[in-house]
Amino acid sequence: MLKETAQATSQPVAVTAAPLRVGIVGSGFMGAVHARAAHAAGAALVGVSASSLASAARARDALGAERAFSSVDDLLDAGVDVLHVCAPNHVHFDLARAAVQAGVHVVCEKPLTTDVRDAEQLTREAAQQGVVGTVPFVYRFHPMVREMRARVDRGETGRIALASGSYLQDWLSNSSDTNWRVDPKLGGASRTFADIGSHWFDLLEFILGDRVARLSAQFATQFAAREDRSADTMVVTEDTVTVQFTTAGGVLGSFAASQVARGRKNRLAIELSGDAHSFAFDQENPESLWRGDELGGRTLVRDPKTLAPDAARLCIVPAGHPQGYQECFNAFVADTYAAIRGEHREGLPTFRDGLRSVQLVEAVVGSARTGGDWARGLTQEQAA
Structure with a gap:
């Protein structure tokens, strides 16, 4: 899903990565925090899904997303590179796993899951699929x-x-x-x-x-x-x-x-x-x-x-010049997106x-x- 473009030439040229296509699940406070960080990192906010299409439509307008989706499956089908999971804790595992199995990178709010066995499975499957999975322990x-x-x-x-x-x-x-x-x-x-x-x-x-x-x-x-x-x-x-x-x-x-x-x-x-x-x-x-x-x-x-x-x-x-919580979150998301592009970022909290x-x-x-x-x-x- 990541696209790179370069002009054909006999000399080496810089390779420019297209903006990451991002989806957000959840329309509450944390969804807005994630959206601001995604925008700051230069991502394209493709869409948002929520508990209902009406809620998603309101979030679309508030978060600056392109489209509203009635389900995470529809959002994933839209061709996102990264899914931000900002829904209540009990659905983290199912939502994050759906993204992992689709080969989509995941930023999942903590707790990663509400059960250790589920967290083990999700961490294992993300490694097997080769996707980046991070959790916003942003005070780091x-x-x-x-x-x-x-x-x-x-x-x-x-x-x-x-x-x-x-x-x-x-x-x-x-x-x-x-x-x-x-x-x-x-x-x-x-x-x-x-x-x-x-x-x-x-x-x-x-x-x-x-x-x-x-x-x-x-x-x-x-x-x-x-x-x-x-x-x-x-x-x-x-x-x-x-x-x-x-x-x-x-x-x-x-x-x-x-x-x-x-x-x-x-x-x-x-x-x-x-x-x-x-x-x-x-x-x-x-x-x-x-x-x-x-x-x-x-x-x-x-x-x-x-x-x-x-x-x-x-x-x-x-x-x-004071920095605060949103700047921490922006840095975390920027480092996550850098990791998706294959770069190392010290201290990035993973699955x-x-x-x-x-x-x-x-x-x-x-x-x-x-x-x-x-x-x-x-x-x-x-x-x-």
Whole structure:
């Protein structure tokens, strides 16, 4: 489906790739984020499909797509190179697999699937088909996260003894607040951890270059019932989660996440405490990185002139001109499209990373259901 053109000549000429033809499944908030990133990367947004043709038509106009489709099959038949899956969690596997089997590259919202076996199968089939599959763990694309990773890799922390942090939101703080994610039939067995805790643990393992080996988790549900579109239903997924863990390299850690933390809009905070330096990143203040030692703390700012190459690469505006979430998403999609064209992009989260996240979600759910029993053996590679 990728087309290349070049004029016949006796001299070598540059080969120009035609814009990727992109389709999006899903008409909600994430569909719009993906669409903006696809446009920014120079792709042609061929079409969008949604729960109904009417919804798809509205999304077509809002997202700047060429056509509306009543089904993902029709969208795939239109000849897309990449399918962005932005639908509810329970259909990720079927939609992504349909694209993979059609030889179409996939960007699938997390969780990749709601079951480890499905994630294994999808990862395996994508490799067999030779298609690129990525999952938007986009906080990796904050330049100061890459700077933190580079400094850890250079050994600036010394020996890391503790990893700590949280991911706090308040968008479900009232019993009247609801969303399809509350329903486990649509969102899966975990809500808060799968939805936001998965991002934190992806960052942890990405920055450390180390994996969680064992963990103990606890869930709490603040509201036993929430208003539903049809009727009040008992809430069985967690509003709050805490996790204790140990990495394969011996780092001890603690983590808390909540979607009922009043006043916190999207606060992902991660801190690594080393015997030489400590580093901390706060997603609500993404233009800086905190570095601490026995003399106190210092704030490092995003300045491409002073950052590690992998961090500087992601700086699209000069220091002092803020970058944020959409810029992270744009960089992730641009790197995905570069990978489709055969280029290497450091730190691109693939289906394997999506599979790893599903493995951790399953371990957290299993531990919480037993009152915090330790889940072990989490460094083992999953079949793919």
